[in-house]
Structures are given as structure tokens and as C-alpha cells.
Amino acid sequence: MTGRSELDRFLRTDPRDVGCAQAMEMLHIYAELAAAGAPVAERYPGIAAHLRACGPCGEDFEGLLTALRDEAT
Amino acid sequence: MVMVPGDSGVEQTPVAAAGLDADSAEWLRVLAGTGPPREAALARLHEMLLRIARGEARRRGPRLRLTGPELDDLAYQAAADALLAITGKLGQFRGESRFTTWAYKFVMFEVSAKIGRHFWRHPSVPFDAEDWDRLPGSFGFDPAQEAEWRDLLAALRRAVDEELTARQRRVFVALVLNGVPLDTLVIEMASNRNAIYKMMFDARRKLRAALVANGYLPDDPLRRS
Numbered sequence: 307m308t309g310r311s312e313l314d315r316f317l318r319t320d321p322r323d324v325g326c327a328q329a330m331e332m333l334h335i336y337a338e339l340a341a342a343g344a345p346v347a348e349r350y351p352g353i354a355a356h357l358r359a360c361g362p363c364g365e366d367f368e369g370l371l372t373a374l375r376d377e378a379t
Numbered sequence: 380m381v382m383v384p385g386d387s388g389v390e391q392t393p394v395a396a397a398g399l400d401a402d403s404a405e406w407l408r409v410l411a412g413t414g415p416p417r418e419a420a421l422a423r424l425h426e427m428l429l430r431i432a433r434g435e436a437r438r439r440g441p442r443l444r445l446t447g448p449e450l451d452d453l454a455y456q457a458a459a460d461a462l463l464a465i466t467g468k469l470g471q472f473r474g475e476s477r478f479t480t481w482a483y484k485f486v487m488f489e490v491s492a493k494i495g496r497h498f499w500r501h502p503s504v505p506f507d508a509e510d511w512d513r514l515p516g517s518f519g520f521d522p523a524q525e526a527e528w529r530d531l532l533a534a535l536r537r538a539v540d541e542e543l544t545a546r547q548r549r550v551f552v553a554l555v556l557n558g559v560p561l562d563t564l565v566i567e568m569a570s571n572r573n574a575i576y577k578m579m580f581d582a583r584r585k586l587r588a589a590l591v592a593n594g595y596l597p598d599d600p601l602r603r604s
Binding site: 309310312313314316318319323325326327333334335337359360361363365366367369370374376377 | 431435438475476480484486487488490491501519520522530531556560561571572573576584587590597599
């Protein structure tokens with residue numbers, strides 16, 4: 307059932323999740339490494355877990371990554 | 380929320396022992412100076428921030444149903460406030476990325492904050508509304524199969540009423556039932572993103588535990604959450 311699995315996915319929490327404060331503090335480093343193709347999710351699993359779960363921080367990351375990639379082209 | 384530095388990997392942050400790249404060093408030098416060179420650097424930086432803010436506003440605009448002058452105004456405000464943040468925090472730049480990457484980060488934060496403020500001024504639903512009928516649609520439950528999920532959602536509502544604190548319940552209702560953007564709720568509750576996220580994180584954990592305990596969701600022994 308799609309709804310059940312979607313609800314389950316939403317309610318699951320990752321104990322590695324660092325929260326918004328640390329993710330925002332590190333966002334420029336994480337995004338620059340990601341733009342360079344580095345395995346950032348392996349290097350910073352707590353930030354990766356947070357960016358997957360937090361809509362606003364994930365959006366900020368996508369925006370910064372897009373800006374860096376646009377600049378590189 | 381568990382915030383263990385060893386788990387997060389944050390402690391592995393490389394310190395800029397090798398020094399800044401040339402461009403970043405030049406930005407720092409002129410911005411820390413005075414007179415016309417600093418003014419010229421500020422003007423150039425603002426121009427760059429505005430370009431990034433406009434791009435980001437355009438990227439997010441369609442999903443937010445913001446267009447035209449409203450979106451451009453938002454970009455201008457975000458760029459101006461990002462410039463203020465950057466000049467105020469110049470001493471905090473540690474050279475762990477290029478200076479411009481660090482600077483662009485503040486544009487993203489300001490665009491998010493401006494969007495949050497926009498929806499705080501123009502809420503689509505009252506903050507204290509509590510429409511549980513929206514919940515099935517939010518998670519993609521098929522109305523034709525209501526018999527299969529009615530009990531699950533009734534159990535979720537009981538858990539919201541019985542397991543959450545008053546503030547956790549308020550955050551759950553605003554974010555999940557009413558679809559209020561988190562950055563808007565930050566303004567409404569005079570809080571910050573981290574605190575609201577943590578309240579929701581703890582609420583999610585409690586709700587899932589209650590649903591698992593009552594057999595509505597599967598336990599996952601490999602990934603306790």
C-alpha cells in the first residue's frame with residue numbers, strides 16, 4: 307500500500323541525523339565536495355541523513371549545489 | 380535527536396591548514412579593508428549574490444506559485460540581507476570552501492527565510508486549523524481502499540493526542556495536517572529551524588514507536604528509529 311509505506315518512511319528517523327544547526331554550518335563544505343563528485347554521503351553520513359529528512363535544509367543544499375554547478379558550466 | 384559527533388562525521392571537517400585559495404584570500408583582503416577598494420568589492424559581491432538569489436528564486440518559484448515582481452523582490456531582499464550576514468560574519472570564514480561558496484550559502488538561507496515570511500504573511504490555511512481529512516491525501520492513501528487504512532490513521536491520530544507534548548502536537552498539526560512550510564512555522568512560533576525540526580523529529584519517533592507497538596507498522600530490528 308503506497309500510503310502506508312509513505313507514512314512509514316516519513317515517521318522513520320535516522321539516529322545519525324545531525325539536525326539543522328550542524329547541517330547549515332557545514333552546508334558550503336558539503337555542497338562544494340558534492341559538486342566536485344566526492345563521496346560526501348559516506349564522509350558525512352550524519353549530514354546526508356539530515357538532508358534526506360529535512361525539507362528546508364535539503365532545499366538549501368539543492369539550491370547551493372545547483373548554483374555551484376551552474377557556475378562551473 | 381541523537382547528535383553524536385563521531386556519527387555525524389562533522390569532526391572530520393578539514394581545517395584549512397594549507398591556507399586559502401587565491402581568490403578567497405583576495406576577497407577577504409579587500410572586504411576587511413577600507414575605502415574605494417572595499418566599496419568596489421562589496422558592489423561586485425552584491426552583484427554575484429543577486430545573480431545567485433535570482434537563480435534560486437526562479438528554481439523554487441514554480442512550486443511556490445510565486446512569479447514576476449514578487450519573486451524578483453524576494454531575490455533583491457535575499458541578496459541584500461545575505462550581504463549583511465556575510466560582512467558581519469567575515470571572521471567566521473575558515474577557508475574550508477571557496478569564499479564564494481560560503482557566501483552563496485547565506486543567499487540560500489535568506490531565500491528560504493524570505494519565502495517562509497511570505498507564507499507567514501499570506502497563510503493558505505489558519506495556523507491552528509486541524510483538518511484530519513487532509514491526512515490520507517498527504518500520504519497518498521487510496522480513498523477506494525479506505526477499509527485498509529482507516530484503522531491505521533485512527534491509531535495515528537490517537538498517538539498524536541496521547542503521545543505528543545502540546546508543542547510537538549502543534550508542530551505536527553502545522554507541518555503535516557496544514558502543510559505549513561517549516562520556515563514559516565519558525566516565524567509563527569518565534570523559534571528557529573533546528574528547534575522546530577527537533578520537535579518534529581522527536582514526534583515522528585514517538586508516533587512510529589506507538590504504531591509499531593500496536594502492530595500497525597513493522598518493527599525494524601536492524602534500524603531502530
